[in-house]
Structure formats: structure tokens, C-alpha cells
Amino acid sequence: xxxxxxxxxxxxxxxxxxxxxxxxxxxxxxxxxxxxxxxxxxxxxxxxxxxxxxxxxxxxxxxxxxxxxxxxxxxxxxxxxxxxxxxxxxxxxxxxxxxxxxxxxxxxxxxxxxxxxxxxxxxxxxxxxxxxxxxxxxxxxxxxxxxxxxxxxxxxxxxxxxxxxxxxxxxxxxxxxxxxxxxxxxxxxxxxxxxxxxxxxxxxxxxxxxxxxxxxxxxxxxxxxxxxxxxxxxxxxxxxxxxxxxxxxxxxxxxxxxxxxxxxxxxxxxxxxxxxxxxxxxxxxxxxxxxxx
Numbered sequence: 001x002x003x004x005x006x007x008x009x010x011x012x013x014x015x016x017x018x019x020x021x022x023x024x025x026x027x028x029x030x031x032x033x034x035x036x037x038x039x040x041x042x043x044x045x046x047x048x049x050x051x052x053x054x055x056x057x058x059x060x061x062x063x064x065x066x067x068x069x070x071x072x073x074x075x076x077x078x079x080x081x082x083x084x085x086x087x088x089x090x091x092x093x094x095x096x097x098x099x100x101x102x103x104x105x106x107x108x109x110x111x112x113x114x115x116x117x118x119x120x121x122x123x124x125x126x127x128x129x130x131x132x133x134x135x136x137x138x139x140x141x142x143x144x145x146x147x148x149x150x151x152x153x154x155x156x157x158x159x160x161x162x163x164x165x166x167x168x169x170x171x172x173x174x175x176x177x178x179x180x181x182x183x184x185x186x187x188x189x190x191x192x193x194x195x196x197x198x199x200x201x202x203x204x205x206x207x208x209x210x211x212x213x214x215x216x217x218x219x220x221x222x223x224x225x226x227x228x229x230x231x232x233x234x235x236x237x238x239x240x241x242x243x244x245x246x247x248x249x250x251x252x253x254x255x256x257x258x259x260x261x262x263x264x265x266x267x268x269x270x271x272x273x274x275x276x277x278x279x280x281x282x283x284x285x286x287x288x289x290x291x292x293x
Contacts, residue, residue, distance in 0.1 A: 016049025017042050055123055062129045063136075065166075068117040078109055078233040085229065089118055092125040095162050098193035100226035104202075108235025111197040115164050118195065127161035134168045134181075141180040157184050162193050169200030169208055178214030189221045196222070 009018040021042065028038045059067065070090060075083045094101060101118075103111040119129045132140070140153050157163060163184070188194050198205075202219055206212030 014046055016046035019049070020045040058123045058128060059120065062119060062123065062131050064116050064119065064131045065112070065133070066116060067120060068113050069120060070114075070117045073110060073113055073117060074236065077236055078231065080105075080232045081110060081114070081229070085227075086114060086118070089227065090121045092122055092127060094227060095122055095125075095127055095193040098161075098191065100193060100222050101195040102223070102226050102228045103195070103197040103231065104228065105199065105231030106233070106235065107199050108238060109231045109233050110236055111199070111231060112166050115166055115195055115197050119162060119164050122162050128159070129162045129164065130157065130160040131164045131166065133166045134170070134173065134177075137165060137180065137184070138173055138177045141176075142174070154183065154187075158187055158192070160192065162195065163188065164195045164197075166197045168196055168198035169204065172207070173209050175210060178209035178211030178218070181209065182214045182218050185218050185222050190225070194222065 006018065009015070009021075024038065024041050024045070027033065027041070033041070070086065073086075075081060075086075089101060103115060105111060116131060119131055122129050137157075140156075143153075165181075165184075185194065200208060202223075205219065206215040209215055
């Protein structure tokens with residue numbers, strides 16, 4: 001590639017095309033590609049690079065706690081999670097319709113992993129996603145309330161195609177949390193898709209946000225057209241600890257059995273050592289003492 005062509009491609013911001021041009025020229029010569037075929041390959045290269053950059057920007061803007069993928073999730077550990085249901089959500093149909101999703105179950109059962117993986121897949125499908133824990137939501141509004149910028153932060157929550165609110169139920173929330181959450185849910189209702197995760201029963205939400213009427217109104221709208229995925233089972237994070245505890249318990253049991261066997265065997269046929277003289281019976285000892293006297 002000559003310098004003038006490189007400069008032109010740079011000015012046009014065709015870095016993907018520029019990076020693959022030399023390889024594509026060799027391919028065109030070797031396979032006798034037509035001009036149209038050659039141009040099509042170059043444009044595909046440019047579009048691929050641009051799409052990868054767009055995904056990277058949207059992933060960064062989403063604010064995931066961890067970048068998770070569905071193929072990293074161990075569905076075999078917890079059979080209560082239906083693989084077909086999760087992969088149906090991964091198609092993004094619930095975002096296009098739009099519908100809401102609630103993942104509810106004990107801590108450590110994979111709710112956050114699934115939520116973030118679905119968010120990541122949604123970005124790859126072309127959606128704009130925002131991931132926030134419930135504590136981030138409250139902090140965002142409390143901070144912007146202090147500087148009178150509530151409308152600005154609310155717009156951030158309303159404009160995304162998929163909003164993921166994680167960790168509902170981890171602890172009781174500050175006052176007015178119910179107001180913020182209710183407004184988000186109300187204004188996104190049947191307009192944009194929202195996903196939430198919770199480790200507490202729905203009847204506890206009123207206590208968590210300190211506002212039973214607000215919790216009732218939130219659930220009334222959120223659950224109206226929502227996919228509710230109830231997860232049961234043990235914590236995936238503690239799986240190694242459980243295996244270690246089981247192994248240690250088994251080892252302790254074997255050691256106890258072995259100690260019992262050794263103790264039983266030692267009680268059979270006991271006799272004093274060969275180099276030890278056994279004490280005589282008490283009556284014999286007294287008789288010997290009298291004879292000596």
C-alpha cells in the first residue's frame with residue numbers, strides 16, 4: 001500500500017479496510033476475484049472492525065461488574081435453571097417485545113452471572129444495556145438529588161434498551177429508595193425491557209425499601225408481563241468448600257474406625273512384657289512376709 005492511499009484511508013477512518021488491504025489484494029490475485037467481490041470483502045472487514053469497537057464501547061458503558069458469557073455458566077450444577085429458557089432470553093426477543101425478567105433465588109445460585117451474560121449477549125445483538133446494582137441505583141439518585149440533577153440520571157435509566165438491576169434484597173435500602181425504583185419501573189413499563197435479580201421473597205420487598213405501597217406498585221407493573229425464573233439449590237461459590245468439608249469428614253471417619261480397630265486388637269490376649277515380673281497375689285505376699293518373720 002502506498003503512502004497516499006494509507007493517508008486517504010486514515011482520513012476516511014477506514015482502519016479496518018486499511019489493516020486487511022494487503023491480504024485482500026493477494027487473495028484477489030490468487031483467486032481471480034472480480035472487482036465487486038474484492039470490494040465486498042474490504043467492506044466486510046471494515047464493518048467487522050467497526051462492530052467490534054461498538055460492542056467494546058457499549059460493554060464499557062454498560063458497567064458490568066464482571067464480563068460474563070453464557071457458555072461459561074455451569075448448568076449441570078443447578079438443574080433448577082432451565083437451559084432452554086435462558087437461551088431463549090439470549091435471543092433478545094424479550095427486549096424487542098418488550099417484557100421484563102425476574103431472577104429470584106438464594107445467594108450464589110447464578111442470578112448475577114446469568115443477568116450479566118444476558119446483558120452482554122444483548123449488546124452483541126445490537127442493544128444498549130445498563131447494568132447497576134440496587135445500591136448503585138440509590139446512590140446515583142441520592143447524589144444527583146443533592147446537586148439537583150435527578151432528571152439527568154433518570155434519562156440514563158430510561159433510554160437504554162435493557163436495564164439490569166442486580167442484588168435486590170441484599171440489605172435494607174435508604175429512605176426514598178422506593179420512590180426512585182417505582183419511577184424507573186413505571187416509566188419503563190411496556191416501553192423498555194427491565195431485568196432484576198433478588199434473593200428475597202417478593203413479600204419482603206416492602207420492608208426492604210421501607211415503603212409497602214411503593215413495593216406493591218412496583219411489583220404490580222413489573223410482574224404484569226414478566227418472565228419469572230425461580231432458582232433453587234446450593235451456592236455455586238461454596239461448591240469447593242462443600243467438597244473439602246465432605247472429604248475431611250470422610251477422612252475423620254476413617255481415622256476413627258482405624259483407631260477403634262487398633263484399640264480392640266490391643267485388648268485381646270494382654271500379657272506383661274517378657275522382661276517384667278508380675279506382682280504376686282495379695283494373699284501370697286502376706287504369707288511370705290509372715291514366714292520371714
